Amino acid sequence: xxxxxxxxxxxxxxxxxxxxxxxxxxxxxxxxxxxxxxxxxxxxxxxxxxxxxxxxxxxxxxxxxxxxxxxxxxxxxxxxxxxxxxxxxxxxxxxxxxxxxxxxxxxxxxxxxxxxxxxxxxxxxxxxxxxxxxxxxxxxxxxxxxxxxxxxxxxxxxxxxxxxxxxxxxxxxxxxxxxxxxxxxxxxxxxxxxxxxxxxxxxxxxxxxxxxxxxxxxxxxxxxxxxxxxxxxxxxxxxxxxxxxxxxxxxxxxxxxxxxxxxxxxxxxxxxxxxxx
Amino acid sequence: xxxxxxxxxxxxxxxxxxxxxxxxxxxxxxxxxxxxxxxxxxxxxxxxxxxxxxxxxxxxxxxxxxxxxxxxxxxxxxxxxxxxxxxxxxxxxxxxxxxxxxxxxxxxxxxxxxxxxxxxxxxxxxxxxxxxxxxxxxxxxxxxxxxxxxxxxxxxxxxxxxxxxxx
Numbered sequence: 038x039x040x041x042x043x044x045x046x047x048x049x050x051x052x053x054x055x056x057x058x059x060x061x062x063x064x065x066x067x068x069x070x071x072x073x074x075x076x077x078x079x080x081x082x083x084x085x086x087x088x089x090x091x092x093x094x095x096x097x098x099x100x101x102x103x104x105x106x107x108x109x110x111x112x113x114x115x116x117x118x119x120x121x122x123x124x125x126x127x128x129x130x131x132x133x134x135x136x137x138x139x140x141x142x143x144x145x146x147x148x149x150x151x152x153x154x155x156x157x158x159x160x161x162x163x164x165x166x167x168x169x170x171x172x173x174x175x176x177x178x179x180x181x182x183x184x185x186x187x188x189x190x191x192x193x194x195x196x197x198x199x200x201x202x203x204x205x206x207x208x209x210x211x212x213x214x215x216x217x218x219x220x221x222x223x224x225x226x227x228x229x230x231x232x233x234x235x236x237x238x239x240x241x242x243x244x245x246x247x248x249x250x251x252x253x254x255x256x257x258x259x260x261x262x263x264x265x266x267x268x269x270x271x272x273x274x275x276x277x278x279x280x281x282x283x284x285x286x287x288x289x290x291x292x293x294x295x296x297x298x299x300x301x302x303x304x305x306x307x308x309x310x311x312x313x314x
Numbered sequence: 315x316x317x318x319x320x321x322x323x324x325x326x327x328x329x330x331x332x333x334x335x336x337x338x339x340x341x342x343x344x345x346x347x348x349x350x351x352x353x354x355x356x357x358x359x360x361x362x363x364x365x366x367x368x369x370x371x372x373x374x375x376x377x378x379x380x381x382x383x384x385x386x387x388x389x390x391x392x393x394x395x396x397x398x399x400x401x402x403x404x405x406x407x408x409x410x411x412x413x414x415x416x417x418x419x420x421x422x423x424x425x426x427x428x429x430x431x432x433x434x435x436x437x438x439x440x441x442x443x444x445x446x447x448x449x450x451x452x453x454x455x456x457x458x459x460x461x462x463x464x465x466x467x468x469x470x471x472x473x474x475x476x477x478x479x480x481x
Contacts, residue, residue: 050363051396054370058392061385066435076378083330083379090334162333166380166387167344167452168428173333173379199382207379215382235343235448297337 077202080173084205087162088175095300126191126270133223133257133268155305156180158188161205163297170213170233172196174302177204185264186306193270193293194218194258195302206304210296211271212239219262220271222248223255231256231271231290239272241288250277250288266307316474318364324467325352325368329375344448346455347421349376351463353391354420357398359468369395383436390427394420410461417460421453 042049158180162173176182178201188195188208196216199209209216212233220231220241227248229241244250254274260267275289328348336345349372356365373391377384398420 046363047361047366047399048396050366051392051399054366054392055389055396058370058373058385058389062383062389062431062435065384073378073384075374076384079375079378083326083333086326086330087334090330094334094338162379163337163345164380165329165332165345165349165376167347167448169380169382170343171380171382200378209382213382 073200076200077177080177080200080202080205080207084161084173084175084202087173088159091159091161122191129193129255129257129270130268132255154181155303156182158182158206158302158304160300160302168235169215170210170296171199172208172210172296172299172302174206174208174304175204176304177202177206179203182206182304183306186304187265187269188302188304189265189269190294190299190302193272194265195294195296195299197264198304208302211292212296217262218265218271219259220256221259222250222274223257225249225254227254228259229288237289238275239290239292241274241290242285244286244288245284246279246286248286250274250286252276256290260307263307266305316477317360317471320470320474321352321356321360321365321368324470325349325372326375328352329372329379332376333379341451341455342448344451344455346459347424347452348456348459348463349373349391350394350420350424350456351417351460352467353395354398354417354460355464355467357395358402358416359471361399361402366392366395386428386431389431390424393427394424397423410464413460413464414457418453418457421456422449425449425452 156176158174158176160172161175164171172195174188182198182201184198184201186198188197194211196208196210196213198206200207210233211218211231214233214235216233218231219228221228225248227244227250229244229248231239231241233239241250241256252274256271256273258265258267258269258271270293272290272292272294275291276287277289278287328351332345332348336348339346353369353372356369369391370388373388374384376387376391381387398416401416
């Protein structure tokens with residue numbers, strides 16, 4: 038018996054690992070995997086190295102930019118870029134506020150929506166795989182981050198917190214095919230779900246054929262998924278294709294944020310406050 | 315023990331590279347799968363219980379840093395290890411060209427395993443629909459890097475063996 042195990046130890050251990058992986062998959066897909074004991078540990082172990090390497094890459098890139106280009110112009114450019122992003126974010130919010138204000142004046146029970154909590158974080162790593170789109174940030178449970186919190190930037194939404202460790206978290210990007218964001222077109226209030234897709238890029242699904250939507254329409258979060266704050270810019274409609282069959286239109290989306298280039302994010306949770314009388 | 319620690323360190327270094335530096339390459343969303351190369355190396359040159367567990371752990375680590383579904387890469391890596399190990403008993407693998415071919419095929423086995431798992435466990439559409447071009451690029455990039463990584467791993471192993479043999 039012992040000789041049998043010794044002779045086929047590699048095969049037996051391989052099959053055991055395969056079965057264990059299937060068990061984890063089954064539990065994960067059925068929602069029975071409540072806690073992942075190893076994942077947060079791996080996040081914690083890797084975080085300082087990822088932070089260091091990311092800082093080194095950013096530092097080298099910054100040195101090159103600063104001394105090859107004209108130093109003063111670079112600094113001014115960076116400052117102005119930040120200011121433009123900040124102002125663009127404010128303009129988006131003002132546009133939506135104006136549109137919402139006009140519409141909701143005719144309705145009862147106006148409720149204010151505010152960020153209950155917001156935590157800034159830095160991106161320290163990207164996805165380790167081609168097939169899934171995620172980021173790792175340098176804040177975790179110790180800083181108040183919880184699974185399901187929204188991750189946004191001044192330009193628009195980025196994703197949501199998928200797993201957390203004490204000092205790091207994984208963000209599922211909106212470009213991932215597992216992601217789904219409830220959106221509305223700012224112009225016509227047409228609703229749909231924006232989800233990622235590796236081959237076609239982000240798409241807006243479940244837009245019925247009778248909805249008025251066209252290229253260039255701005256898409257904002259509806260707030261109905263209780264994850265993303267309402268009115269956050271998601272992107273713009275790229276191309277609309279009406280098929281001769283089916284209930285829905287094919288709508289491609291150009292996201293407002295390029296997840297590959299993002300460096301700083303804001304992690305927020307939303308809370309509805311009672312209407313003011 | 316020293317060899318095990320070397321392999322473990324290399325594994326985590328490769329995951330670190332996959333999550334940081336390799337994203338600077340102009341390959342779009344494709345990230346060369348260095349952990350797959352390590353897994354194939356282990357299956358060809360060091361098929362032990364420790365390296366089986368190491369392959370599983372590499373897949374699990376990739377899951378932690380990418381996939382919202384735990385276990386999918388762990389399964390795929392374990393399957394790649396098993397198939398490579400079984401194949402290595404019948405095929406004599408030597409030389410950079412054969413190494414590259416083996417890794418290229420292993421990349422397709424990995425994607426096949428992930429598609430299979432997705433079809434079995436999840437009702438949502440798989441991310442690989444229409445993504446055949448990315449499979450090819452990923453497999454090709456892994457195959458091109460394989461001879462270099464194999465050489466470095468082999469060199470590291472020899473160094474550890476020399477240190478061990480010194481009285």
